[in-house]
Amino acid sequence: MIVTVTLNPALDLTYTVDALIPHGTHRVSTVAERPGGKGLNVATVLRTLGEPVLATGLLGGATGGRVEGLLTVPAAFVPIGGETRRTVTVADGVDATGFSEPGPRVTAQEWAAFTAHFAEFMDEADVVALSGSLPPGVPADGYATLIRLAADRGVRSVLDTSGEALRLGLTAGPELVKPNATELAGLLSDDRPRARDDEIADADRARSHGAREVVVSRGPRGLLALTRQGSWRGVPSEHLLGNPTGAGDACVAALSRGLRRRTPWPRLLADAVALSAAAVVTPVAGAVDLDTYRRLLPAVHVSAA
Amino acid sequence: MIVTVTLNPALDLTYTVDALIPHGTHRVSTVAERPGGKGLNVATVLRTLGEPVLATGLLGGATGGRVEGLLTVPAAFVPIGGETRRTVTVADGVDATGFSEPGPRVTAQEWAAFTAHFAEFMDEADVVALSGSLPPGVPADGYATLIRLAADRGVRSVLDTSGEALRLGLTAGPELVKPNATELAGLLSDDRPRARDDEIADADRARSHGAREVVVSRGPRGLLALTRQGSWRGVPSEHLLGNPTGAGDACVAALSRGLRRRTPWPRLLADAVALSAAAVVTPVAGAVDLDTYRRLLPAVHVSAA
Numbered sequence: 001m002i003v004t005v006t007l008n009p010a011l012d013l014t015y016t017v018d019a020l021i022p023h024g025t026h027r028v029s030t031v032a033e034r035p036g037g038k039g040l041n042v043a044t045v046l047r048t049l050g051e052p053v054l055a056t057g058l059l060g061g062a063t064g065g066r067v068e069g070l071l072t073v074p075a076a077f078v079p080i081g082g083e084t085r086r087t088v089t090v091a092d093g094v095d096a097t098g099f100s101e102p103g104p105r106v107t108a109q110e111w112a113a114f115t116a117h118f119a120e121f122m123d124e125a126d127v128v129a130l131s132g133s134l135p136p137g138v139p140a141d142g143y144a145t146l147i148r149l150a151a152d153r154g155v156r157s158v159l160d161t162s163g164e165a166l167r168l169g170l171t172a173g174p175e176l177v178k179p180n181a182t183e184l185a186g187l188l189s190d191d192r193p194r195a196r197d198d199e200i201a202d203a204d205r206a207r208s209h210g211a212r213e214v215v216v217s218r219g220p221r222g223l224l225a226l227t228r229q230g231s232w233r234g235v236p237s238e239h240l241l242g243n244p245t246g247a248g249d250a251c252v253a254a255l256s257r258g259l260r261r262r263t264p265w266p267r268l269l270a271d272a273v274a275l276s277a278a279a280v281v282t283p284v285a286g287a288v289d290l291d292t293y294r295r296l297l298p299a300v301h302v303s304a305a
Numbered sequence: 306m307i308v309t310v311t312l313n314p315a316l317d318l319t320y321t322v323d324a325l326i327p328h329g330t331h332r333v334s335t336v337a338e339r340p341g342g343k344g345l346n347v348a349t350v351l352r353t354l355g356e357p358v359l360a361t362g363l364l365g366g367a368t369g370g371r372v373e374g375l376l377t378v379p380a381a382f383v384p385i386g387g388e389t390r391r392t393v394t395v396a397d398g399v400d401a402t403g404f405s406e407p408g409p410r411v412t413a414q415e416w417a418a419f420t421a422h423f424a425e426f427m428d429e430a431d432v433v434a435l436s437g438s439l440p441p442g443v444p445a446d447g448y449a450t451l452i453r454l455a456a457d458r459g460v461r462s463v464l465d466t467s468g469e470a471l472r473l474g475l476t477a478g479p480e481l482v483k484p485n486a487t488e489l490a491g492l493l494s495d496d497r498p499r500a501r502d503d504e505i506a507d508a509d510r511a512r513s514h515g516a517r518e519v520v521v522s523r524g525p526r527g528l529l530a531l532t533r534q535g536s537w538r539g540v541p542s543e544h545l546l547g548n549p550t551g552a553g554d555a556c557v558a559a560l561s562r563g564l565r566r567r568t569p570w571p572r573l574l575a576d577a578v579a580l581s582a583a584a585v586v587t588p589v590a591g592a593v594d595l596d597t598y599r600r601l602l603p604a605v606h607v608s609a610a
Binding site for chain 1 (some may be wrong): 320322325326327329330331332333334336345366367368370371374390391393395399401402403404405406407408453
């Protein structure tokens with residue numbers, strides 16, 4: 001089983017308006033509500049693939065109850081006293097404008113309760129995917145704690161986060177880390193544009209921070225993997241237009257499934273490239289188009305890096 | 306007792322952002338949540354004045370539960386299956402940008418349950434204030450039904466709505482109607498700008514639609530009242546700057562209290578002018594500044610219209 005962790009989930013609201021007029025009043029024509037949070041997107045993709053999955057994390061208040069009611073994946077969230085946050089995306093036919101609430105404050109007691117539940121889930125897990133930001137109150141090394149609890153029970157971790165949570169999470173030696181270029185730059189405290197040659201050096205420095213293997217997501221340019229078996233670039237055979245928001249989560253879903261099934265590199269890389277691309281063509285994060293996935297999979301370009 | 310009716314309440318969210326950037330992503334620094342809806346604002350003002358009040362209406366789902374939890378007035382809402390709507394106001398230091406969700410669909414059975422509860426409340430009511438829009442599913446003549454149920458028990462109604470709900474509501478002969486200039490224009494199917502002379506004729510036509518008395522809110526220019534005792538204009542002695550959103554609801558609160566206490570015209574008009582102005586100086590709808598109210602009350606200019 002794959003356990004996905006979402007410590008700072010959200011109720012994602014998408015408002016459709018005719019046109020966004022700053023300082024105007026807008027009658028929203030349609031409201032879409034869905035459970036939000038990168039770990040929940042990973043779980044939804046895994047569920048679509050027919051993979052055994054359990055989503056966990058923290059939920060609280062009326063908004064947390066609403067998120068729980070909308071979940072379509074097996075889930076065991078730990079309750080907190082604070083209100084789960086919302087995000088609002090305003091779509092106006094041209095593009096989207098986003099508003100992201102801060103997360104609720106988590107108490108030390110709630111965090112302790114979560115880690116105890118998490119340790120129990122590890123008895124039945126093969127792989128754990130840790131995705132997204134930490135809410136206020138969760139220690140900055142929270143992911144490191146979870147990665148160690150998982151490793152104690154022989155469970156391998158995939159980490160997908162940014163900033164301090166990423167840097168400290170790496171110190172616990174996750175099996176795999178999936179930064180994008182910006183997250184990698186943040187990790188290196190250095191965000192100047194890099195030439196192609198630096199890309200491998202950067203990814204390798206991320207590995208030196210503690211991750212066993214690194215997969216860097218590079219948008220339409222595909223993925224770069226530094227593994228124990230070798231280093232490869234994987235690039236989709238077509239440039240697909242659409243919504244790239246959930247592509248990273250689909251990538252983490254593919255990597256988690258590959259770890260669980262012990263899919264060898266670079267086959268796992270090709271799988272992650274095709275599944276990421278299959279997320280781009282769907283309008284919402286957490287969805288993948290399986291026809292696109294099957295069509296692209298045999299045609300992914302993989303080359304030694 | 307005064308009963309206030311809010312058939313389409315909302316959870317009002319106010320987001321603070323540094324600057325609103327269309328098609329950008331915004332980290333919200335603070336989130337304020339409050340119960341929204343014109344009838345709830347009226348109830349809150351009455352409560353501040355120490356007046357006996359009961360707020361009723363329709364609430365549903367997790368958002369309805371959240372609204373109920375935030376209420377600071379005595380309330381007896383009728384549950385519905387749909388989700389109570391939200392409004393989002395984005396404040397960026399310059400001005401506010403508003404987004405208003407449509408209301409939930411109300412079933413015929415839920416509306417019947419509401420009217421039965423409403424009829425029971427009328428046994429203890431002196432005055433009922435009916436404010437705001439009707440959610441989908443409530444018949445367009447919903448306010449007319451409530452005004453008749455109230456009148457059957459000798460309870461007088463104050464109506465504050467717009468469009469078809471206003472036009473049909475008037476046919477039941479409410480004691481008092483409080484349109485603003487735009488609502489009046491909508492009622493007359495005629496929204497061209499009007500000269501001062503037309504103002505009285507317009508208000509009188511609204512009376513001919515069924516209301517016994519009419520008070521037109523005219524923004525900083527105060528109020529115009531056409532009553533059985535005569536017609537007057539009431540203008541505040543000072544032009545106050547601030548947030549005019551809740552001024553109309555404070556006006557309805559003053560008028561409802563005046564009806565209950567049988568305050569004679571034009572004293573009631575002066576009271577409504579001062580309380581409306583006392584709402585402008587507070588940052589949120591539903592609040593009034595009692596010091597401003599007491600200071601302005603003796604200085605309201607009242608003249609025969």
